[in-house]
Amino acid sequence: MHYGADYNPEQWPEAVWPEDVARMREAGVTMVSLGIFAWSRIQPREGEFDFGWLDRVIDVLHEGGIAVDLATATASPPPWATARYPEILPQDEDGATYWPGSRQQFAPSSPVYRRLAGELVDALAQRYAQHPAVAMWHVNNEYGCHLNADYSDAARDAFRRWLSDRYGDVQALNDAWGTSFWSQRYGSFDEVFPPRKAPYSRNPGQELDFRRFTSDMLLECYLMERELIRRAGATQPITTNFMGAFKPADYARWAEHLDVVSDDCYPDPNDPESFRAAAFQRDLVRSLKPGVPWLLMEQATNALNWRPANAPKAPGQMAALSAQAIGRGADGILFFQWRQSRAGAEKFHSAMLPHAGTETRTWREAVALGETLAALPTLPAGARDARVALVFDWENWWAVEASDHPQNALDYLAVIQRWYRALHRRHVQVDLVPATRVGEGYDLAIAPLLYLVREADAAALTSFVEAGGHLLAGPFTDLVDECDRFRDGGFATQLGPLCGIRIEDFGALVAPDAAASAPGEREAPFAGDATDAAGPVAGVGTLLAEEVHLTADDTVVESAFTAGRRAGDPALTVRRVGPGTARYLATVPDEDGVQRVVDRLLAATGVEPVAAGLPPHVEAARRGRLLTLVNHGGPAASVAVIGVDAVTGERVARVELGPYDWAMVLTD
Numbered sequence: 217m218h219y220g221a222d223y224n225p226e227q228w229p230e231a232v233w234p235e236d237v238a239r240m241r242e243a244g245v246t247m248v249s250l251g252i253f254a255w256s257r258i259q260p261r262e263g264e265f266d267f268g269w270l271d272r273v274i275d276v277l278h279e280g281g282i283a284v285d286l287a288t289a290t291a292s293p294p295p296w297a298t299a300r301y302p303e304i305l306p307q308d309e310d311g312a313t314y315w316p317g318s319r320q321q322f323a324p325s326s327p328v329y330r331r332l333a334g335e336l337v338d339a340l341a342q343r344y345a346q347h348p349a350v351a352m353w354h355v356n357n358e359y360g361c362h363l364n365a366d367y368s369d370a371a372r373d374a375f376r377r378w379l380s381d382r383y384g385d386v387q388a389l390n391d392a393w394g395t396s397f398w399s400q401r402y403g404s405f406d407e408v409f410p411p412r413k414a415p416y417s418r419n420p421g422q423e424l425d426f427r428r429f430t431s432d433m434l435l436e437c438y439l440m441e442r443e444l445i446r447r448a449g450a451t452q453p454i455t456t457n458f459m460g461a462f463k464p465a466d467y468a469r470w471a472e473h474l475d476v477v478s479d480d481c482y483p484d485p486n487d488p489e490s491f492r493a494a495a496f497q498r499d500l501v502r503s504l505k506p507g508v509p510w511l512l513m514e515q516a517t518n519a520l521n522w523r524p525a526n527a528p529k530a531p532g533q534m535a536a537l538s539a540q541a542i543g544r545g546a547d548g549i550l551f552f553q554w555r556q557s558r559a560g561a562e563k564f565h566s567a568m569l570p571h572a573g574t575e576t577r578t579w580r581e582a583v584a585l586g587e588t589l590a591a592l593p594t595l596p597a598g599a600r601d602a603r604v605a606l607v608f609d610w611e612n613w614w615a616v617e618a619s620d621h622p623q624n625a626l627d628y629l630a631v632i633q634r635w636y637r638a639l640h641r642r643h644v645q646v647d648l649v650p651a652t653r654v655g656e657g658y659d660l661a662i663a664p665l666l667y668l669v670r671e672a673d674a675a676a677l678t679s680f681v682e683a684g685g686h687l688l689a690g691p692f693t694d695l696v697d698e699c700d701r702f703r704d705g706g707f708a709t710q711l712g713p714l715c716g717i718r719i720e721d722f723g724a725l726v727a728p729d730a731a732a733s734a735p736g737e738r739e740a741p742f743a744g745d746a747t748d749a750a751g752p753v754a755g756v757g758t759l760l761a762e763e764v765h766l767t768a769d770d771t772v773v774e775s776a777f778t779a780g781r782r783a784g785d786p787a788l789t790v791r792r793v794g795p796g797t798a799r800y801l802a803t804v805p806d807e808d809g810v811q812r813v814v815d816r817l818l819a820a821t822g823v824e825p826v827a828a829g830l831p832p833h834v835e836a837a838r839r840g841r842l843l844t845l846v847n848h849g850g851p852a853a854s855v856a857v858i859g860v861d862a863v864t865g866e867r868v869a870r871v872e873l874g875p876y877d878w879a880m881v882l883t884d
Contacts, residue, residue, distance in 0.1 A: 217589045218511065218548030220282070221568050223248035225273045226257040227557055233273055236555060237280035239569055243579075244586020245282055248554060249513070250274070252287040252357050253319065255336060256294035262332070265339050278349035286350045288340060288441050290333040291357035292319040297332055304329040306366035309412045314363060318561075323366045324359075324433040325374035330440060337441045341448035354513075355441045355456040358480060359434040364464040365426070367410045371433070376405045378429045392699040393421035420618050420700045427614040431466045439473060457513040458504075460497035461629055466610035468650055471504035480514035480552070483537060485527040489637075491848040494537060495835060496636045496648075498544035500608065502598070503647040506656075509547035509597050512538070517551055518566035518578050526564070531577060532876030535585045536846050539878035543837035543844025545598055549589060551582075591863050592880070596840025600657045601645055603823050607663035608632055608648040615668045615700055616692070623759050625727035626692065631664050631804060638807075638814040643825035643836045652676045660686045660821045664804075666693040668700065674710035681714060684795035686821045688813070689715060691760045691802050692722065715800040716768030716791040723761035723782055723802075737761075737780045740803050742787035744775035753788055753816050755809015762802035764789065774799070774816070788813065830855065834873060843881045847873040859883040 220240070225233055240248070251258065251270065259265050274284055298305055298316045306314045306323040314321050322329045344350050365371075383389040386402050395401040400419060402408055411418045411426050442454050453475035458467050460481060471477055479501040483490035501510050515537065519528045529537075538549045556567035568582045613628040632648075639646050647658070651673035654661040661680060666673070666689060674694070681687050694711040696702055703709045707719040726736040740761035743754035753775040761782045766773070768791055775788035782802075790799045797820070805813060817823075827836035827843065833850030836843065842862060845855055852874045861868050862880035871879040 217542070217592050217595070218247045218283075218550065219586050219589050220245040220247040221249070221551040221554040222252055222514070223250050223277075223554045224253065224557070225250075226254050226269070227559075228555065230269070230272070233276050236569075237276055237282060239574070240282055240554070241280055243568060243583045244590050245554075245568075247283040247285055247351060247548070247550070248277065249285040249287055249354050249550065250277070251289050252354065253289065253292050254287075255289040255292060256296075258289055258340070259294065259336055261296055262300065267343055274344070274347060274349050278347075282349075283351035284347075284349045285352040285354045286340070286344055287354040288333075288337045288356060288445075290336060290355075290437075290441065293322050293329065293332070301328045301332070303370065304332070305368070306363055306371075307368040309365075309367045309410075311367070311412065318362070320362045322363075323368045323370045324437050325366065326368070326370040330437065333437070334440060334444060337444045338448065341445045341450055345445070345448040345450035350450075350452055352452050352476075353445050353450060353454040355438050355445075355454060358457055358459055359438065360430070360462070360464040361459060365430045366433075367412050371410050374433060375410050375426065375429050376408055378432065379408060379425065380405050382425070392701070393419050393425075394701060395419070417620050420615075420620070423618055424611070424615055424700050427464070428466075428611070430464055431469070431610075434465055435470055435473070438470070442473065455511070455513075458501060461500055461608075463610075463613055463629070467501075467504055468610060474505070476508065476511060477501050477505050478511040478513035478548075481512060481541070482514075482516055482520060484523065485519075485529050485533065486523075486525060488849070491537065491540065491835065491846075492637050492640050493633065495540060495544065495640055495837075496633055498541050498546070499602075499636075499646055500648045502545035503649055506600075506647075507597055509595075510545055511548035511550065512541045512546045513548075513550050514552040515541075515549075516566050517568055517582055518570075519564070520566070521562055521564035528566075530849060530876060531581070533849065534581055535588070536848060536876040536878050538585060539844060539880065540835065540837070540846050542595070543839060543842070543846070543880065545839060547595070549585070588863055593862060595842055595862070598839040598842075601838045601840065602647040603657075603659045604639060604644055604646045605649050605654045605656075605658040605661045606632065606636060606639070606646050607651050607654065607661060607666060609650050609666070609668070611698070612666060612668050615696065616665050618700070622722040623692070623724040623727075625730075625759060626665065626804075628665055634807060634810050635662055635664055635814070638811045640835065641811065641832050642814065642818060643827055643830050644818065644823060645826050645838055654680045654685065654687075655683065658685065659823055660688075660817055662688045662817070663693065664690070667695050668698060669694040669696075669710055670698050671710070677711060678714050681793045681796035681798050686797045686799075686817065687714075688799045688801060688817060690800045691762050691804060693800075711798075712767065714791075714793065715789065715798045716766060716771030717786070717789055717800050718765045718767050719762055720765060721763040723763055725757075725759055725761055728758055740780050740782060740787070741778045742775045742803065742805075742809070743778050744773075744788065753812055755805040755812050757787065757803025757805055757809065759804040760802070761787075764800065764802045777803075827855065827857065841882045843883050844878065845871060845873060845881075846878040847875055849875045851875075855879075857881050857883065
């Protein structure tokens with residue numbers, strides 16, 4: 217179990233370094249991420265490298281038994297680079313330049329940036345590939361975090377090449393984008409630009425491809441650096457830090473190129489439900505690389521600096537969230553950062569070693585957590601611990617939130633997280649996977665807002681149901697192909713026959729957060745007659761109330777709209793397909809409605825919670841034999857569980873959890 221933080225010794229006099237290492241040993245630190253923003257210190261001028269200080273700090277860490285996750289330092293080009301080569305600076309869609317003075321001021325597709333970054337990485341890798349202190353390589357940092365997209369001339373040229381590679385000839389591009397509309401037909405790739413500022417709505421196919429391109433350009437930068445590290449003979453694992461559900465980068469495509477997934481996660485202490493958002497993020501990154509432990513590369517020991525209000529963590533909350541990450545697959549707990557900065561934009565961001573030193577609650581909690589993690593045995597990696605798949609797809613995210621739809625207030629991530637919260641409240645473990653992976657041993661698959669359905673997606677979902685799986689789809693599902701074009705035959709042409717339904721209209725409702733004076737229907741209540749143990753399938757629909765028609769004799773209406781323009785029409789349908797079932801939901805339920813639907817699905821599929829009888833503020837996660845229980849600040853709870861306490865090695869039959877207490881039990 218790795219334990220540590222980002223370490224930025226370049227911010228401090230060299231005389232401080234031995235003290236840092238001594239305090240690291242006291243805190244139980246095993247690994248630090250080194251040099252993430254040190255480009256200007258490593259390379260003060262083009263062609264000139266200063267490795268002496270880095271040699272010394274790595275040696276001091278190694279002598280102290282601290283491993284190094286060595287960063288490539290390419291996330292923030294130094295002033296000399298942007299002054300000499302202003303063409304590496306990115307631009308927004310209005311043509312405004314992002315200037316130096318912050319970080320990430322580089323155009324990912326710039327050949328000059330890539331050359332300079334490559335020279336730096338090659339020099340680092342040649343020097344440190346065989347160094348015994350280096351346990352891992354940390355490429356760049358939070359790709360795309362602040363610069364979500366670049367529209368510069370470098371991006372223009374690269375976008376044209378990317379499109380040429382994707383489509384082969386410009387006529388195929390015209391067909392994919394439907395450029396006969398609004399006289400957008402191109403005669404060559406040289407006529408194509410990034411979707412810069414325009415008078416009105418832009419081509420949706422172009423917008424979707426530009427998002428793919430943006431993710432790919434960032435990935436190309438990562439792959440370039442990874443190749444240079446490997447070419448230098450490095451055999452250590454290579455990673456870059458993800459940021460959970462980060463829209464600009466399709467991490468599902470990236471994950472295969474990382475030896476180990478690492479993630480940065482900062483739940484908000486001001487939000488009492490933020491632990492569920494954190495659990496969602498842990499499950500997402502775990503699902504990206506099944507069966508492989510991941511690393512929590514960054515979290516905060518206490519307060520942040522970049523939210524409107526930066527609340528401190530409650531006593532014990534930092535350890536509780538760390539335990540949550542371990543329970544959901546992490547094999548490392550690291551922080552930003554080791555020693556709190558005395559200058560710069562993040563000087564108010566907490567650290568393991570605060571400004572106030574070791575006589576602080578933050579320091580005491582950091583030391584205590586290090587002692588606890590050191591006592592843990594080797595933990596199981598986890599296998600197929602979840603029986604529920606929540607379909608999460610980056611390209612759908614991009615396509616759903618494009619403009620000019622029947623409902624332009626759809627928030628893809630918010631809807632997905634609403635379904636996740638309902639399952640989390642029932643202590644059901646969830647994997648977040650693309651549609652093509654639902655057949656990997658799951659019993660239940662939930663696919664909200666699966667607007668863009670490729671043929672492979674439809675085939676996988678159909679096979680899943682025919683093999684005995686239970687699917688819930690909809691609304692706004694199966695409308696377009698991978699180019700954001702309608703298929704012949706109307707809507708839901710691939711999954712409609714499976715569900716036994718046809719969609720005629722989307723029934724857009726006024727968004728719940730619209731001005732009170734906005735005219736029109738805001739809600740579409742629905743209810744059903746079924747009254748099994750899960751209760752009636754009832755709730756309030758929002759955003760959409762689709763006009764759904766049954767097309768199969770064996771399709772059953774489980775719930776109907778009870779008011780509004782769709783009163784009496786199907787809201788939730790179910791069709792049995794061999795041993796499986798296919799349900800379609802024609803609206804976006806509110807929080808309570810989603811919970812009611814989830815309860816019906818769990819009862820129908822027989823999916824059981826990870827642990828029974830838990831209150832909502834206690835969460836449970838399974839990782840092979842390891843059961844992790846965390847009280848996220850609510851009243852004390854007593855939980856029956858038989859096994860061995862993973863920290864103490866003692867046999868237990870019950871654990872007592874006060875506020876922010878947690879337990880890890882290797883169950884029998």
